[in-house]
Structure formats: structure tokens, C-alpha cells
Amino acid sequence: MKQGIIVFLNGTSSSGKTSISRELLNQNEFSFHHLSIDDFFHELFHDYIDFINTKCSKSADGEDVEVSVQIIIDSLVNLFYSTVKFMSEKGINVVVDTVNDNDERFNTCLGLLIDHPVLFVGVTCSKEELIRREELREDRESGLAISQYDIVYCLNEYDIELNTETLRPNECANLILNFIRSNGEYSAFKKLKNRSVGVL
Template sequence: MKKGVIVLLNGASSSGKTSISMELKKQNDIPFHHLSYGDFSGNYNDFINKTYPGIKPTRVLDDEVVSEILFDPISSVYYATIKLFSEMGLNVIVDTVIDNDKRFNEFHDLLMDLPTLFVGVLCSRDGLIRREHIRGDRALGLALYQFDIVYSFNEYDLEVNTEELSPTECADKIFRFINSDQEYSAFKKLNKREIRGS
């Protein structure tokens, strides 16, 4: 049995990754499962709220402290699920933001021996600013904060520009690449990154 294809969409917040993911899932020729980090962290919050309704902490923690405590364990489960799905022969769309070197290294270790199609989901700075304002559900400036590191990679198997192509056209371009039987080699050409300050 072949391992499932992993379509790793790399783009800043509001670049269009989730819209492309939904279009990829709509086509019937290749079944895909969409794995978003947000679903994992959101499900954890739902679990806490349903299991412990009315919980009243005796200390108030900053959101940043809560994030530091929970991020690594939730990330580990997220990464393990991606690998598990691929090992089971299931095709996966990975919808997340690789916005720091540590996270890239974790993906590098995870995906090196798996069939990973590395897709750059491109959008200009002005386009990201415009979309953040329209969406209204993201912290303004988040995409620009992520921009330089998210778009620092120089190796992709495929790039899609969401200002030039609709989500359907982007998904079709990815789908055609998969069906072309071209090798997925870009991710394997990237080296782990040195983490500064550690």
C-alpha cells in the first residue's frame, strides 16, 4: 500500500490556504482529508468547556502563558496525526502557517520520508492587508508579521498565486500536478534551520 500524499500549503494567514483546501476536497478523483492546526487547538478548548462546564480558575493566566503551556503538546498531536494519516495511505492537506524556524524543523523531521507536495500559496502584502480587513476574524497585522519568514523558502514543487487565480483554479493546478506523476522533491532539498538564541 502506498503512503498517502501530503499537500503542504505554505502561505501567510489570509493567503487563501483554507479556501484552496476546501476546493481540493470537493473533487472526487483523489480523496483528501483536511488537517488544520486551528481545528486541533479549537477542539481542545471544546473538550475543556464540555468536560468541565463552569470551571472557575483561581488564577488568571495571560493568553501567552496558556499558549506556551499548550502549544507544543497540541502541535505534537497535530504532527503525529498528519504522519499517521499518510502512513495509513490517506491523502492529507496540511493547512497551517510555518512562521518560525522551530516549526519548520519539526515539519522537516516529520515529512522527510513521506510523499510531500510543497505548495507556495502566494499573496502580496497589500493583498493580505486587504483580506484581513475584509475577514474581520484575524488580528490586523498578523499576516504582515508572518510574511518574511513564511515566504523565505526558495524551493517549492508548485506555486499558486491567489491574487491571480481563484481557489478553484489553484486547486485544479495542484490536482493536475499530482496527476502528472512528477516527483515531489522540493521539501527534501530544504535544510533544517539554525534556531537563533537557543
């Protein structure tokens, strides 16, 4: 079976990834499934996270003990990328909407998806525009995108780079579709793996 294409959108919060994803889902030429890390956590694992927050708020003897929630989050992020791999293996085209802000997680992602057709797309805009967009949104904390900026954009290998300050979401989607139609090689992920480049 032919593996499904993975359109991997790399950008900070508010950079325009979800808007591009919607455009890709709304076109009729290629069928895509949108897999968002936000949906993965808040919809699929809402009850689980609620369980952790309520049932595990104190230790067995009732004391407040500081334990990093990264133990849980890292495992769920690994499951997220494993789900992307599973869907591609099933021949399903996937648009991946997440934020690469951790070296270990991103290298795990590279390891899982290196042998799959990953179209690595840089989704960018200026810091000023990110601040403006955040101020218009009510579902993001102020300063989140800027705090992610240097980490997310330390990667310099992309199959396509899209500036959402100058390109509308439908224009970005069309450039992605044009690349897919061209049957060009999806090489950025392989270059990142070969150079052992991760997120700092």
C-alpha cells in the same frame, strides 16, 4: 500500504489556503482530508485550552506566575504534525492548512514527514492584498498576515508556487491536481531537509 499524499500549503493567514483546500475536497478524482491547525486547536482541543485558561490561571499558592503557554502550544503543534504523519501512514491523502512561523516547529515537521510524499505548495499574494482581505474578514486580527509575511515566505523551495491574487481557488486546486496526476517527484521537503533550512 501506499502512503497518503500530503498537500502542504505554506502561506500566511488570509493568503487563500483554506479556499484552495475546499476546492480540493470538492473534486471527485482524489479523496482528501483537510487538517487545519485552526480546527485542531479550536475544535479538538477547545475544552483542554479552556481548562488551561481557567484551572491554571494562578499558581498552587494563588500567585500570578508568568509561564509561557508555548509549553502547551509546541506540544499540540507536534501532535498536529504527528497526526498528519499517522494519516499518511494509513493511506489517507491530507491537505495541511497551517502557518509556518517558528523554526523549531517547522524543523520538527520536516523530521516527521521527510519520508512521506509531501507536495509542498507556496500560497502567496501581495502584502496589499493580504491587508485588503483581512479588512473584509471578521475572524482575524488586523496586521496578523503582515506580521507573518517575512517569516513564512523565507522558504524558497516549493514543488508548486501559487499566486492567489492572479489565480482563483479552483485554478490553484487544478494545478495541484495536475502535479499529482503527472507523478512528478515531491522533492521540496527533501531539499529543505538536506540544506537544514527552517523558519527563522
